[in-house]
Amino acid sequence: MLRFFSNYSSHHFRKDLLAGIIVGVIALPLGMAFAIASGVKPEYGIYTTIIAGILISIFGGSKYQIGGPTGAFVPVLLGIVMAYGYENLLIAGFMAGVLLLLMGALKLGSLIKFIPRPVIIGFTSGIAVIIFTGQMANFLGLSHIKQHEDFLSNMKEIFLHLDTINLYSVTTALICFFFIIVTPKFLPKIPSPLIGLLVSSIIAAYFFPGQVATIASTFGEIPNSLPRFHMPQFTLEKIHLLLGPAFTIAVLGAIESLLSAVVADGMTGTKHNSNRELMGQGVANIITPLFGGIAATGAIARTATNIKNGAVSPMSGVIHGLAVLLVLVLLAPYASAIPLASMAPILMVVAWNMSERKEFSRVLLTKTSDSFILFTTFILTIFANLTIAVEVGLLMSLILFVRRMSTSLKIDQVLPDPTDKKVRPVIAEEGHDCPQISLFTVEGPLFFGAAQLFEHSIMGAIHYRPNVLILRLSKVPYMDTTGEAILASIVKDFHKHGGLVLISGMQPQLMDVMKRTKLFDMIGANHIFSHTGEAIDFALTKLDKNKCLGCKQYAFYECAELSVDTKKEKKTDKGLLA
Structure with a gap:
């Protein structure tokens, strides 16, 4: 980390402090929301934001990278939790960290750029659809909903329980959604998800208490203490069983973090070290599961917010993690009272923003082989799983590339x-x-x-x-x-x-x-x-x-x-x- 602190001054620290606090405020509700959407308790998302956020800033290769749980992991982690359980999710995350560390050590960071853009847009848009539709039950306040591994079963579950719609939940969600949309227009300096979360939570608590499902009523109270160290039980059988999921987490984490680093480079005119970034991601994902955290990677939106608020070094990322830790210790009981309906619009807006709808439409309208790869990857991400989607997308891209090159002779x-x-x-x-x-x-x-x-x-x-x-x-x-x-x-x-x-x-x-x-x-x-x-x-x-x-x-x-x-x-x- 010392390489980023030549000529560092108190003025730079003040800028990092402001950026870190703002990003930390934004990261707190997102961390909880991504954890809930991934099928685990909200505090695990907070732990991930704190530990992985600090470690990625210290050991990573990007000056402005903000790490933590992201939407891209939601369908992958949810599938692992449902198929193997939370304990095995930690093992898969640890194994993914080892793989990321090896990828960085073997200098494979530059290989990520060879993944075709249509494949990336396809699976990113597919993940956005899964996240958006996955929050419909909380938005509508539906009860007795069972989560399934496949998209169609989850959609069927929602339609079967539409008669259990809770108007209080819908009202709470709409209030939150309103402030998320309106706040940037009038108060651009204040994080709109935080305003929406606070206002909708206060209204729900005072005007219709007990009518809306909250974090506490669904998952229990969020502890206001630091997470304890816990070593998962590794066995050869589990390692063999979870090698595929771990590889998926590692590849997705590598893609997401390096894309975020590239965005940061474009905004600041700097140059990140891709191999060091992968090693930093590896260290974070090895240590975070030992404290109950889920998989983490570079978060594009939070990294961009960090830069826009004047960050000058990785210290802002460390401060962002410490800010979330401070909120956890002081305000955990209040966070437990947040309605699930208030979390749903936040994730829906995240899904909408990550969908790359303009780029998706542009590539699709070209009516070329790239359009076919994009659409196939998108459909397979939704109706099959991310691993199959990426594998098929890459295979199709390779075949079409060979065909194009052979005809170019x-x-x-x-x-x-x-x-x-x-x-x-x-x-x-x-x-x-x-x-x-x-x-x-x-x-x-x-x-x-x-x-x-x-x-x-x-x-x-x-x-x-x-x-x-x-x-x-x-x-x-x-x-x-x-x-x-x-x-x-x-x-x-x-x-x-x-x-x-x-x-x-x-x-x-x-x-x-x-x-x-x-x-x-x-x-x-x-x-x-x-x-x-x-x-x-x-x-x-x-x-x-x-x-x-x-x-x-x-x-x-x-x-x-x-x-x-x-x-x-x-x-x-x-x-x-x-």
């Missing part, structure tokens, strides 16, 4: 233009083709998805057996071992029939692969040239001059001279002289 048979000596495809098409030298320009990556196209294009175009094949590879940025194997088979085929393969303009990556596989030695260092002109000059020395006699193709500048029988001309000249 362009292979043209070319010859020099007599006017400027630059090689062009049109010259070969006009019939000025050399029977002994074939010249091809290859553009695009030569990898497993395009290797067969490369072979068929070359061998299919050469119905005869030219003496020399020149391959211009200056526009091939990458070649894998499959592409190398196809190139090697072409070289072997030409050598078998007494031909010769020359290569010009080879990129360093191709050179490295060919040297490793010994293809470089097979072709021969003297047959690899920097420029096409050099390769053509060398090829002309390998021609069968007898085949050039009488040839009218004139593919190269030298053809005019080579096609003339100089011996015959000399004899004719002698006869004329005689």
Whole structure:
């Protein structure tokens, strides 16, 4: 943390103090709301906000990151709680922390950026739908609701119990929702969720006490003490059982935290350390479950609020955690009286804001393969689960990427233009083709998805057996071992029939692969040239001059001279002289 405190002053501390307190006030109701939505007691969300918030600021790689429970985890954690129980949720969170720590240590932070944007938008929007619909029961005050793992069963549960709607709960929720929407317009400096929560809670307590379900009536009183250390019971069976959920938490936490760090970079012009950020997230998620906390990651909205309120260092994140701790110790009994109906609009607004509806519509309206990936990921997130959605989305993206890259490979048979000596495809098409030298320009990556196209294009175009094949590879940025194997088979085929393969303009990556596989030695260092002109000059020395006699193709500048029988001309000249 010391790296962020060069030239730190009391003025900077005052700015961090103000930002930390404001973010802490916002984080408190969110922490409780996310915990409740995840199927655990609200105090576990508070513990997570305190412990993970402080640890992520200390050990993370972003100067302004605010960590804690987030909406993205809600469907994942709820599914784990329902399938395995709270104790196993702690084990899964601990394992996820270990995975995040390893990801950072192995410098995998940069790999997260390779997750396609449609996949991220798809599952984020799907999570938003799950959070929003999951709060409908609390918003309406429905009773006897049972939570299920799948979306359709939960929706069915709500419709079956619509007759239990509580108008007091609806009134409380609408009051909270009203102040969340209106407050930013008139009091932009004050956190609107806090105002909505306070006003609706006070109105419910004084005007219709006992008519609305509260945190205390549903989960019991929130303790005003620090959480106790508790080591979950780890067994090999549990580790094997929870490896999948832990991996999901780790990947989602990595994506969410690094996205938040990127947003912070964009707002401040700074640069975060992605690998250190993952290690910080790992440390936080290892320690937090030992005190009863749930999974945590970087929170985009709270990080943005931190920056907007003048934060200058990670100290604001530490202060935010300490502020929540102070509220827990002093005001826990009052927090216990908060109606669940007051928490529902807060989460609904969070879901609405995280849905990325504009970006979702923009990508969907393009009607491209990205639209299909987006929609598929979105639907699977809602109706299956996040793990399947991301896996399918990534697999589809990979397949479509390979398909696009394979079609991007362009292979043209070319010859020099007599006017400027630059090689062009049109010259070969006009019939000025050399029977002994074939010249091809290859553009695009030569990898497993395009290797067969490369072979068929070359061998299919050469119905005869030219003496020399020149391959211009200056526009091939990458070649894998499959592409190398196809190139090697072409070289072997030409050598078998007494031909010769020359290569010009080879990129360093191709050179490295060919040297490793010994293809470089097979072709021969003297047959690899920097420029096409050099390769053509060398090829002309390998021609069968007898085949050039009488040839009218004139593919190269030298053809005019080579096609003339100089011996015959000399004899004719002698006869004329005689």
